[in-house]
Amino acid sequence: MKVFQAIEERRAVKRYNAESKMLPGDFDKIMSAAVLSPTSYNIQHWRFVRVTDKAQREKLKDAAWGQEQVASASELVILCADINAWSDRPQRYVANTPQETQDMLLPMIDAFYNGKEQIQRDETMRSCGIAAQTIMLAAKGLGYDTCPMVGFDREEVARLIRLPQGYVIAMMIAIGKAEQPAHSRGGQLPLSEVLSENHF
Amino acid sequence: MKVFQAIEERRAVKRYNAESKMLPGDFDKIMSAAVLSPTSYNIQHWRFVRVTDKAQREKLKDAAWGQEQVASASELVILCADINAWSDRPQRYVANTPQETQDMLLPMIDAFYNGKEQIQRDETMRSCGIAAQTIMLAAKGLGYDTCPMVGFDREEVARLIRLPQGYVIAMMIAIGKAEQPAHSRGGQLPLSEVLSENHF
Numbered sequence: 306m307k308v309f310q311a312i313e314e315r316r317a318v319k320r321y322n323a324e325s326k327m328l329p330g331d332f333d334k335i336m337s338a339a340v341l342s343p344t345s346y347n348i349q350h351w352r353f354v355r356v357t358d359k360a361q362r363e364k365l366k367d368a369a370w371g372q373e374q375v376a377s378a379s380e381l382v383i384l385c386a387d388i389n390a391w392s393d394r395p396q397r398y399v400a401n402t403p404q405e406t407q408d409m410l411l412p413m414i415d416a417f418y419n420g421k422e423q424i425q426r427d428e429t430m431r432s433c434g435i436a437a438q439t440i441m442l443a444a445k446g447l448g449y450d451t452c453p454m455v456g457f458d459r460e461e462v463a464r465l466i467r468l469p470q471g472y473v474i475a476m477m478i479a480i481g482k483a484e485q486p487a488h489s490r491g492g493q494l495p496l497s498e499v500l501s502e503n504h505f
Numbered sequence: 506m507k508v509f510q511a512i513e514e515r516r517a518v519k520r521y522n523a524e525s526k527m528l529p530g531d532f533d534k535i536m537s538a539a540v541l542s543p544t545s546y547n548i549q550h551w552r553f554v555r556v557t558d559k560a561q562r563e564k565l566k567d568a569a570w571g572q573e574q575v576a577s578a579s580e581l582v583i584l585c586a587d588i589n590a591w592s593d594r595p596q597r598y599v600a601n602t603p604q605e606t607q608d609m610l611l612p613m614i615d616a617f618y619n620g621k622e623q624i625q626r627d628e629t630m631r632s633c634g635i636a637a638q639t640i641m642l643a644a645k646g647l648g649y650d651t652c653p654m655v656g657f658d659r660e661e662v663a664r665l666i667r668l669p670q671g672y673v674i675a676m677m678i679a680i681g682k683a684e685q686p687a688h689s690r691g692g693q694l695p696l697s698e699v700l701s702e703n704h705f
Contacts, residue, residue, distance in 0.1 A: 355701070431631070493540065499551060
């Protein structure tokens, strides 16, 4: 599927065929695409949880105020991030670059994040957003629908997935075969209302 | 271009052909795709600034510590968001839905965001991240390269683009024709290190 078609046809689908499974390999294809998403300074701080266990799915559905797709979709991915990844062996993120690049980048990473809690937090949400769209468009490209979700009890989901200290949950994505198409778009703002030239 | 090819070939390109202009219509195609990106409750809170003025580009380049692509790329988009969009005439976001859906959604939007500053802020970064990847993949699909950027003086950029009170800047994206390809990937973490099953 072409890029623009995937962007245009991606919609938040809520009703899935609960019997449908992904073709073998497709989940790996999607997640292998996800980790090609850019992160600032290549810190790759997203951490994904794929929930395959049915009982766990049911508990997560309860934590998401009963939203069916949490249990019925073929796959459920919870997008989390390690807030402190920038300081956790950052050599890993630049390992294939020349030594002089490493010598320049590593102090830059430290200077950018160290002690700056809002910037660290913003980065987790931004990177998970970028990866989320990669997942949704990759899934669409393989013929699946998705539902991005933020409506859930974060503390309960954190408990269920044993979220480590210093990690945050950004969102969830359900992936599967639509049983009902999405509703038509709810009300699009005209482009002119959200796009300015040179300044606001 | 196919979705997976665009995902795989998208890289952060820093050196652009400063003489190259986008084909007429391509910028609109990219931004018309961007606004099809999902937002929670369809609040569409991203606000984009396209910087076409050369002098403004030079000032932004200075605010981005001299990074060339800010001035040399064919296009520069600054991704901002209105933190309070959820409360600004939210009927707009659900205008095309049945009355009973509106009656359900509008109180949900208020309950989800009202008084919750961290959730409001997280949402701006997450939505801008999602839209950013739409922009980067759409651009790639049309044969352009991009560079997502967070390294700039936020206060100075806010001043230059006259950022309204209550708005935040998430990131910038330079778009254009590569003069030099990106360096090879700096150091990818194996998928197994960032993907867990059922829980951490």
